[in-house]
Structures are given as C-alpha cells and as structure tokens.
Amino acid sequence: MGRSPCCDESGLKKGPWTPEEDHKLINHIRKHGHGSWRALPKQAGLNRCGKSCRLRWTNYLRPDIKRGNFTAEEDQTIINLHSLLGNKWSSIAGHLPGRTDNEIKNYWNTHIRKKLLQMGIDPVTHRPRTDHLNVLAALPQLLAAANFNNLLTLNQNIQLDATSVAKAQLLHSMIQVLNNNNNTTPSSSFNIHHTNNNIFSQSSFLEKRPNISENLYDPAQSLSHIDHQPLDSFSRLPGLFPHQNDQDMIPPMISASSDESKQTQMMIKNKEILKHSDQTSNPSSTSTFTQDHQPWCDIIDDEASDSFWKEIIEQTCSEPWPFRE
DNA sequence: AACGGGGCCAACCGCACGAAA
C-alpha cells in the first residue's frame, strides 16, 4: 500500500526553506499558479519535491494566511469543532479563515490540549476526566472545568456555537436511538410513547423499527415525517435524553452545562431559525420539508457527507452501512 | 557562562483516496 515518498530522489533539498526559495516559489505561483505540484519545482527552479513546495505554500506562504495569536473566539471555535469532529484538522481549519490545519493542529497540541487537561477535561472526549479517582483532590479541576464550560457555552459571539450544539444534539440523539435499537429488549428500547417531546416521537420514525435503517438511509425522507417540531423538540433538551441515567448510555457529546447556559444556547438557535423562517416562510404556502427546515438542513449538511454519516452510524451499529434489506 | 529540559512550530512522512490512463 501507499507510494514511495516523492522526495526519495536523491539531491532534493529538505529542511527549512530559505528566503530565496520562498521568493522563487511565490513568484512562480503568482505568475503561473501552482498547476501540478510535482512539476512545479523544476519550472520554478527549486531543488525541492512538489510536496514540499505545496506544504510550504499552503502552510506558510499563501497570502491569505493569518498570522499571530489565536483569539479567544478562535480558541472556542476550535474546541467546539474538535468536540464534534475530533482530529479533523482540515475541517476545523475550514471554519477558521486564514488558519491552516497544521497551525491548528500545533496549537491544539501545545496549548488547548494542555489547558483542557489542567482543567480536568479530557481533550478527547471533552468531558470531565474520569481518571480522577479521588473526587476531593479533583475538586478544583472539576470546578474549573465547570467554569470553563460555562465560559464556552455563554460566549455567544459566534454562530458556530449554535450550529455545533445543534449538530451534537442531533447526532447524539441518533446514536442513542440506534443504540437502543441495537440493544433492544422491549423494555430497554427507546420509550417513544412516554416522551412526546422527543424529536423522533413526532413521527413513525421509530415505529418502523425493524426498518429504521431505511429511514436513516434517506434522512430527508425519514425526517420528512416530522412536522414543524424540530425547534421545539430541540429546545426541550431533557426530553431528548429520556434514559440519561442508564449506565450504558452514551455520554452527552456536549459536556453538561448549566440549565441557564442551555437555555441561552437554545435562544440563539431559536433566533436564528425564526430569523430564517421570517425570511422564507409564507404561512399560506404549501411548505416543503427543505424550505421549512432549511436552517437545520444547513446545519446537518455542513459536514454531513454520506461518509460522515456512514462513519457515525457504523461506529454505533453492528450493521454495516448502508442498511439495505 | 554552560548546560539541560521543555515548549513550540515548520516541515516531513506515510497512508488514503479520487481521477485519469
């Protein structure tokens, strides 16, 4: 598998770039664009491999690169996105204009990770660390973690918060449903009849449980059973997690925060959704799913390629994706 | 002043994947 490194050819320079090399690369790309990276070094008169040129350009020389310290907002965005996406540095970088994946990765490993650990937060799960067996000893960290969570959830300056929370909650709900679907004994299954405020209880979504896979395979179709409830459903978060105390439940993807914080987050989301529906909705018109739920579609679609959902669902279920027949 | 340890970050490495041949 894999290919031999493109720099194996002897004689190609490695290591730090000189200002002269930078100059050559910049000039060449300005004049001709990068074209084929492999061919570029020769054309530009550089004794480097194409890959090295590409990295130098994308991580350092590109004119739109933002230099300098990360702002508090950027910190927060990175943390939020990391809690959702994990080490998908390029995806995270996509939400931070001017920042490169490499830069964010380095920043995470050298600053944020450490900060979270100091606060008693597991940087992988984004939950308070469970290796603190001595609760009393861990108290200061836990308190710091709680404060940090509040800090994160209360800072409303960026729209990403609402988006992230919405995604997290939706994914979490799906995972819970799927988990319950997998574990099913009738008594342990998701109790849709007792939770009217659950998004999934609004439809036949779960009632076709043997065929739940079909619904998931075509999310638009399955969600189209839901009437105009998603906002309300999400705004009543506790209802989404009726089995919160079960030992084997997946922990919430977003660390627990105060009710006030949740409410604030939901208010932001409500505002956004309402703002959008003000712009688009016509009460008398026959609304389609995509029109009425566009904000949610946008939110979900953002990272939600087929493979994205596939990954999530395959991690959750034993059944391979797509679930056919 | 010399040394060692740790932090930081640019750059490298190797795998994965899609497109083209």
Next chain:
DNA sequence: GTTTCGTGCGGTTGGCCCCGT
C-alpha cells in the same frame, strides 16, 4: 479492473529558542 498519478490529510519529528539551575 488495474495501475499510476496527484493531492489531501493526520501523525510525527527535528531543530530552534527560552528558561531555570
């Protein structure tokens, strides 16, 4: 269907710099 190419991506490394002793 297979191979090759080009590129993207995440993990790791190497070397510089700072700070404490």
